[in-house]
Amino acid sequence: MKATARITAVAEAGRTRLVTLRSEPPLLVRRTGPRHAAGEVEVHLVGGAAGPLGGDRLRIEVTVGPGARLCVRTVAASLALPGPRWPERAGPRSPADTQSTLDIHATVAAGGSLRWLPEPLIAARGCDHVSRSLVDLESDASLTWREEVVCGRHGEDPGDASLHSTVRLGGRTLARQDLAVGPRACGWAGPAVLGGGRATGTLLVVDPLWTEKPPEAAVLGPGAARMPLAGGPAALAAAVGGDLREVRAALDRAFT
Amino acid sequence: MSTTLLLLADGRFPAGGHAHSGGLEAAVTAGRVRDLETLAAFLDGRLATAGLVAAAFAAAACRGGDTSTLDSEMDARTPSPALRKASRAQGRALLRAGRTLWTLSTVERELHHPVALGVVAAAAGLAPEEAALTAAYGTVTGPASAAVRLLGLDPYATHALVARLARDCDAVARRAARVATVDELPACSAPLLDIGAEAHASWEVRLFAS
Amino acid sequence: MHPEAHTHPDPHAPLTAGARALRIGIGGPVGSGKTALVAALCRTLAADLRLAVVTNDIYTTEDADFLLRNGVLPADRIRAVETGCCPHTAIRDDISANLDACEDLEHDLGPLDLVLVESGGDNLTATFSKGLVDHQIFVVDVAGGDKVPRKGGPGVTTADLLVVNKTDLAPLVGADLSVMARDAAARRGDLPTVFLSLVEDPAATPVADWVRGLVKG
Numbered sequence: 221m222k223a224t225a226r227i228t229a230v231a232e233a234g235r236t237r238l239v240t241l242r243s244e245p246p247l248l249v250r251r252t253g254p255r256h257a258a259g260e261v262e263v264h265l266v267g268g269a270a271g272p273l274g275g276d277r278l279r280i281e282v283t284v285g286p287g288a289r290l291c292v293r294t295v296a297a298s299l300a301l302p303g304p305r306w307p308e309r310a311g312p313r314s315p316a317d318t319q320s321t322l323d324i325h326a327t328v329a330a331g332g333s334l335r336w337l338p339e340p341l342i343a344a345r346g347c348d349h350v351s352r353s354l355v356d357l358e359s360d361a362s363l364t365w366r367e368e369v370v371c372g373r374h375g376e377d378p379g380d381a382s383l384h385s386t387v388r389l390g391g392r393t394l395a396r397q398d399l400a401v402g403p404r405a406c407g408w409a410g411p412a413v414l415g416g417g418r419a420t421g422t423l424l425v426v427d428p429l430w431t432e433k434p435p436e437a438a439v440l441g442p443g444a445a446r447m448p449l450a451g452g453p454a455a456l457a458a459a460v461g462g463d464l465r466e467v468r469a470a471l472d473r474a475f476t
Numbered sequence: 477m478s479t480t481l482l483l484l485a486d487g488r489f490p491a492g493g494h495a496h497s498g499g500l501e502a503a504v505t506a507g508r509v510r511d512l513e514t515l516a517a518f519l520d521g522r523l524a525t526a527g528l529v530a531a532a533f534a535a536a537a538c539r540g541g542d543t544s545t546l547d548s549e550m551d552a553r554t555p556s557p558a559l560r561k562a563s564r565a566q567g568r569a570l571l572r573a574g575r576t577l578w579t580l581s582t583v584e585r586e587l588h589h590p591v592a593l594g595v596v597a598a599a600a601g602l603a604p605e606e607a608a609l610t611a612a613y614g615t616v617t618g619p620a621s622a623a624v625r626l627l628g629l630d631p632y633a634t635h636a637l638v639a640r641l642a643r644d645c646d647a648v649a650r651r652a653a654r655v656a657t658v659d660e661l662p663a664c665s666a667p668l669l670d671i672g673a674e675a676h677a678s679w680e681v682r683l684f685a686s
Numbered sequence: 687m688h689p690e691a692h693t694h695p696d697p698h699a700p701l702t703a704g705a706r707a708l709r710i711g712i713g714g715p716v717g718s719g720k721t722a723l724v725a726a727l728c729r730t731l732a733a734d735l736r737l738a739v740v741t742n743d744i745y746t747t748e749d750a751d752f753l754l755r756n757g758v759l760p761a762d763r764i765r766a767v768e769t770g771c772c773p774h775t776a777i778r779d780d781i782s783a784n785l786d787a788c789e790d791l792e793h794d795l796g797p798l799d800l801v802l803v804e805s806g807g808d809n810l811t812a813t814f815s816k817g818l819v820d821h822q823i824f825v826v827d828v829a830g831g832d833k834v835p836r837k838g839g840p841g842v843t844t845a846d847l848l849v850v851n852k853t854d855l856a857p858l859v860g861a862d863l864s865v866m867a868r869d870a871a872a873r874r875g876d877l878p879t880v881f882l883s884l885v886e887d888p889a890a891t892p893v894a895d896w897v898r899g900l901v902k903g
């Protein structure tokens with residue numbers, strides 16, 4: 221399945237208005253917050269429960285205009301699954317036929333704010349999933365960006381999932397992270413990467429108010445830390461844990 | 477293949493490496509690395525993440541890539557301030573040694589270690605893939621030798637682990653040397669290396685600088 | 687620019703002779719009194735010399751903490767170097783971290799007259815590289831018995847000054863100082879040896895005089 225969702229938020233007279241809300245199955249976007257929010261406008265991606273499936277090509281485009289404030293959530297975790305059995309008569313298959321991809325491109329203009337707080341990606345057995353996110357921030361934009369991965373459903377070894385994320389601030393790379401888990405990745409379960417933890421996540425916060433003084437580095441427990449970044453008013457919290465609850469708890473308290 | 481490559485990759489090359497454990501001291505204290513088996517898994521993960529990134533940056537710098545761009549791209553791939561500090565300290569030590577032995581193309585005094593390694597390798601007349609190999613090899617030999625010191629592991633058995641990683645190391649270096657543009661530079665992260673480095677930096681008592 | 691980068695604009699600038707501080711290494715076996723001597727020298731010399739200290743402890747900050755606790759120098763004049771379980775490597779085979787520490791001190795504090803580099807407690811074979819220090823003091827104590835100078839080793843034989851410390855304990859451990867003096871002279875030829883008790887002479891007078899002579903000279 222191939223689908224693109226588009227969300228565009230602009231500020232008008234001190235309020236944020238959604239000027240584009242384009243859904244395409246299975247990516248359905250719903251406004252969920254109050255209709256006339258003076259503050260942040262909230263949308264949810266619904267119907268993400270079963271999928272992406274192998275072969276899916278999903279794309280989400282988010283644009284936050286100057287001064288606008290948007291929060292995007294999903295109603296449930298995404299469950300990356302292998303695609304339908306490949307029929308033999310269809311000939312040899314290429315990775316493009318069996319891999320699922322999710323491309324997210326977000327831009328946030330000066331004074332704008334985006335909070336991207338989806339539920340985790342669960343890499344089910346046999347999946348072959350790639351997520352790529354690219355966030356472009358004008359200087360003076362704010363961002364909260366959460367990414368979480370759970371390695372397999374309960375008691376199951378994960379399939380292959382890789383997450384690539386790039387955040388640029390004023391045209392310069394602020395943060396780049398690639399994480400790969402699953403049978404094709406090397407050493408991911410070992411003590412250098414996840415150390416047997418089945419869930420991991422990061423929460424990146426960019427806040428222009430930190431230009432003078434970013435938050436200090438802090439150890440948040442045996443599997444979590446908050447780390448100020450080098451390239452701007454930003455910090456990344458990273459957590460590894462036995463399950464999502466542990467990871468989420470660490471990320472939730474990272475900036476409080 | 478060259479003697480210069482061996483010189484630069486030698487653990488006794490005086491570039492400050494002996495005081496860094498590549499995250500191993502933190503992993504040992506956290507109980508994640510205890511024996512040869514857990515050390516092997518640690519080295520696998522480190523080579524596939526930090527090793528590939530370091531190798532690609534070393535190759536790019538050796539090829540003449542802009543050092544200040546590479547340096548800030550390395551910053552973007554190193555969320556942990558403790559690891560940025562460790563990388564810059566080792567880069568500085570390497571530039572100091574390199575400047576004494578060869579004529580460097582940069583006047584920078586402090587660069588991330590992989591970038592410094594590429595600059596020094598180029599000055600020594602090495603090819604990008606050789607720079608990549610030196611970087612990849614260093615990411616496993618550093619923690620392996622720290623493991624001998626910290627856990628008292630059998631040095632033969634520890635070297636056998638490194639020997640077993642030789643093909644992977646070669647493959648990482650080849651892959652790293654094929655990276656053509658800054659955007660393609662890998663960013664493989666290892667969350668526990670970052671988190672462990674931050675914990676390590678907060679201790680009052682430690683044997684290694686990182 | 688990156689806020690963290692290039693905080694040290696020119697740490698490798700060639701230092702013309704005399705432009706940088708004199709560096710004196712203080713080595714010797716574990717517990718012989720190196721830190722106590724460093725503390726004594728700081729107290730005695732701080733009034734007329736601009737000085738700073740680099741420590742190389744097995745555990746990062748033990749020695750530095752002692753100096754801080756005893757208030758002999760403010761914190762910004764003391765740097766601790768981690769040695770990765772190999773204290774002798776850090777002062778002899780791969781001196782980069784110590785050089786960085788010496789240069790950072792001079793960069794941050796402005797011109798200095800003297801940097802004392804204390805090695806981690808090691809064995810009789812550990813000596814400083816000439817690339818790191820200009821002169822070195824080797825500290826042994828009488829508590830290990832009067833055989834130490836006879837055993838020799840590069841520290842005892844080649845150090846610019848040999849300090850035999852804790853002479854106040856000699857009667858208690860049955861060490862014969864005259865034997866030590868004779869053996870030291872045999873090993874060291876013209877190189878000086880001093881006997882010291884930091885309990886009886888907390889100013890470390892003979893060592894402080896020797897150091898002053900080097901700085902002024």
Ligand SMILES: Nc1nc2c(ncn2[C@@H]2O[C@H](COP(=O)(O)OP(=O)(O)OP(=O)(O)O)[C@@H](O)[C@H]2O)c(=O)[nH]1
Pocket residue numbers: 714715716717718719720721722723749806807808851852853854855882883884885886
């Ligand atoms: N009786 C006596 N004790 C001394 C003298 N000098 C030092 N000590 C004691 O010897 C002990 C060890 O002294 P340190 O200065 O810590 O020795 P060190 O050589 O720095 O030890 P490491 O750094 O651990 O190798 C301390 O308890 C000192 O108080 C001395 O002249 N006489």
Ligand SMILES: [Mg+2]
Pocket residue numbers: 720721722749804807
């Ligand atoms: Mg001491």
